[in-house]
Amino acid sequence: MKNPDSSFREILMVQDVVKSYPPNLVAVNHISLSITKGEFVFIVGRSGAGKTTLFRLLSKQEEPDSGLIWLNNRDITQIPRHKSYLVQRELGFVFQDFKLIHYKTVYENVAFALEVQGKSDKKIRKRTPEVLELVGLLNKRKSFPAQLSGGEQQRVAIARAIIHEPSLLIADEPTGNLDWETSNEIMTLFKTINQTGTTILMATHNEEIVQKARFRTIYLEKGKKLDEMVY
Amino acid sequence: MRWFIDLKREMREAWVAFRRNGINSFGSIIISMVALFSLAIILLLSVYVQYGTKSIGQRLNITAFFDPSTAEQQLNETFSRVKELKTVSKVEFISPEQALEELKSRFPDLNEMELEESPIPPSIRIVPANSKDVSALIRDIREMPGIASVTDVTEAAKSYFSIVNIGTLLGLALIFIFFAGFIFAVSASTSLSIYAYRKEIEIMQFIGATRTYVRAPFLILGSLYGFLGALLASLSLYPVYQQINQFYYSFVSFDPIPIQGLSILIIIMILTIVLGILIGSISAYFAVRRYFK
Numbered sequence: 001m002k003n004p005d006s007s008f009r010e011i012l013m014v015q016d017v018v019k020s021y022p023p024n025l026v027a028v029n030h031i032s033l034s035i036t037k038g039e040f041v042f043i044v045g046r047s048g049a050g051k052t053t054l055f056r057l058l059s060k061q062e063e064p065d066s067g068l069i070w071l072n073n074r075d076i077t078q079i080p081r082h083k084s085y086l087v088q089r090e091l092g093f094v095f096q097d098f099k100l101i102h103y104k105t106v107y108e109n110v111a112f113a114l115e116v117q118g119k120s121d122k123k124i125r126k127r128t129p130e131v132l133e134l135v136g137l138l139n140k141r142k143s144f145p146a147q148l149s150g151g152e153q154q155r156v157a158i159a160r161a162i163i164h165e166p167s168l169l170i171a172d173e174p175t176g177n178l179d180w181e182t183s184n185e186i187m188t189l190f191k192t193i194n195q196t197g198t199t200i201l202m203a204t205h206n207e208e209i210v211q212k213a214r215f216r217t218i219y220l221e222k223g224k225k226l227d228e229m230v231y
Numbered sequence: 232m233r234w235f236i237d238l239k240r241e242m243r244e245a246w247v248a249f250r251r252n253g254i255n256s257f258g259s260i261i262i263s264m265v266a267l268f269s270l271a272i273i274l275l276l277s278v279y280v281q282y283g284t285k286s287i288g289q290r291l292n293i294t295a296f297f298d299p300s301t302a303e304q305q306l307n308e309t310f311s312r313v314k315e316l317k318t319v320s321k322v323e324f325i326s327p328e329q330a331l332e333e334l335k336s337r338f339p340d341l342n343e344m345e346l347e348e349s350p351i352p353p354s355i356r357i358v359p360a361n362s363k364d365v366s367a368l369i370r371d372i373r374e375m376p377g378i379a380s381v382t383d384v385t386e387a388a389k390s391y392f393s394i395v396n397i398g399t400l401l402g403l404a405l406i407f408i409f410f411a412g413f414i415f416a417v418s419a420s421t422s423l424s425i426y427a428y429r430k431e432i433e434i435m436q437f438i439g440a441t442r443t444y445v446r447a448p449f450l451i452l453g454s455l456y457g458f459l460g461a462l463l464a465s466l467s468l469y470p471v472y473q474q475i476n477q478f479y480y481s482f483v484s485f486d487p488i489p490i491q492g493l494s495i496l497i498i499i500m501i502l503t504i505v506l507g508i509l510i511g512s513i514s515a516y517f518a519v520r521r522y523f524k
Contacts, residue, residue, distance in 0.1 A: 059437065061436070061437075082442055085439045085440060085441050085442075086439075088436070088437060088438065088439040089438075089439035093437045093438070099430065099433065099434050099437075101430070101431055101434065112434075112438070113438040113439075115240075116435055116438050116439060116440040116444060117438070117439050117440075118237075160438070164438075164439075
């Protein structure tokens with residue numbers, strides 16, 4: 001089902017979405033937002049603000065109680081649960097704890113995203129070195145995650161998230177486990193990726209990063225949209 | 232070709248999970264082996280019991296004695312009716328003279344007695360088609376005209392069947408217990424494997440893996456447990472088969488029905504392996520369903 005209200009520039013539209021958990025926790029409370037193609041948007045809020053739940057809704061790991069979510073002009077709430085992989089293939093995810101597979105090398109971790117999506121070996125062999133080059137880890141392709149620093153591990157996770165050229169890259173506190181200097185390096189990498197045309201939605205509670213980057217910022221508190229700042 | 236690549240990957244992942252889950256995998260295989268081994272033995276025994284039942288049936292001779300005053304025409308009619316019964320394998324008419332001769336041959340002392348005529352009334356000797364039908368057959372014959380009495384071999388047949396029935400019940404109970412254990416063990420081991428892979432599963436789900444992609448290796452893992460257990464059970468079956476076969480022939484040494492033991496064994500082995508794979512994957516399916524609920 002196509003969204004009649006959206007322009008084709010909008011990658012994501014969230015309309016009045018509610019998600020609650022028993023007995024009486026409303027994790028996402030009537031949130032609406034939209035993101036246009038090529039944008040870099042921050043979502044800022046403390047723990048329990050609803051950032052992660054919102055991301056889980058966007059990736060169809062959870063279903064909303066009410067409201068609509070349009071991704072690439074398609075209402076993903078109408079997509080059956082067993083086909084949620086179709087939504088996930090349009091998204092890329094970066095997490096605070098990197099979520100790398102410890103027994104796979106850097107190359108294998110990154111290539112894994114294409115393998116899972118059933119891409120050909122030829123495509124995997126072509127694309128994997130390209131993204132590893134982009135994140136500056138081509139020379140460490142044979143290393144295992146345990147042999148890398150925190151920043152490098154996050155770069156591997158970013159490479160894995162963008163290898164299939166997603167419409168929207170979602171990053172949930174990607175600098176949460178990193179020191180200030182490494183966080184800046186990672187933010188620079190995100191900006192580079194954004195400049196290549198990838199839309200990014202990033203959750204953070206680090207105000208300094210937000211102030212420095214000066215991108216559109218949506219503030220959440222207790223599951224509600226509190227404010228929106230456009231620089 | 233895509234499906235082949237997928238299958239190769241799923242089998243590889245299943246094998247990795249199998250090795251990672253070492254001790255549990257070993258335990259599951261042993262339990263599935265015990266369950267399938269007991270099933271296979273019970274199947275094998277039931278085949279031999281069936282043959283044995285037929286064989287014993289052919290040795291449970293029923294003798295029906297006519298009333299001495301029965302007219303010859305009636306004797307012939309009753310004889311024909313008995314012969315037509317489906318539960319009868321063989322019928323023989325025994326005249327009083329023939330009966331006396333047989334009696335004398337069994338008890339030579341009788342030869343010294345001067346008997347003017349045979350005291351034994353005319354009779355028919357009946358071989359039942361199956362020992363299971365003995366009771367019904369005796370009942371039918373008793374009601375026929377001219378029949379005065381029938382030798383009752385029901386008790387002998389009954390004691391044989393009560394042993395068989397108790398054996399069957401015990402066997403079924405054992406199968407049930409072992410299979411419940413089998414399903415539980417494979418299901419638990421698969422759950423542990425899934426748990427060990429929870430991080431990879433979470434990653435796969437975020438990077439767009441289909442349900443089949445995530446779940447298939449665990450279903451293959453379950454069927455691998457079942458297959459290996461069944462294979463070991465089948466291989467352990469041969470020496471047991473030899474013992475059963477030897478016992479059977481020492482028990483029914485002049486068995487008129489030749490038993491095709493080896494081909495039955497092969498069929499049971501194949502059946503065991505198929506069942507092992509099937510139940511292994513069904514058990515794994517339960518575990519997968521529970522985890523991904």
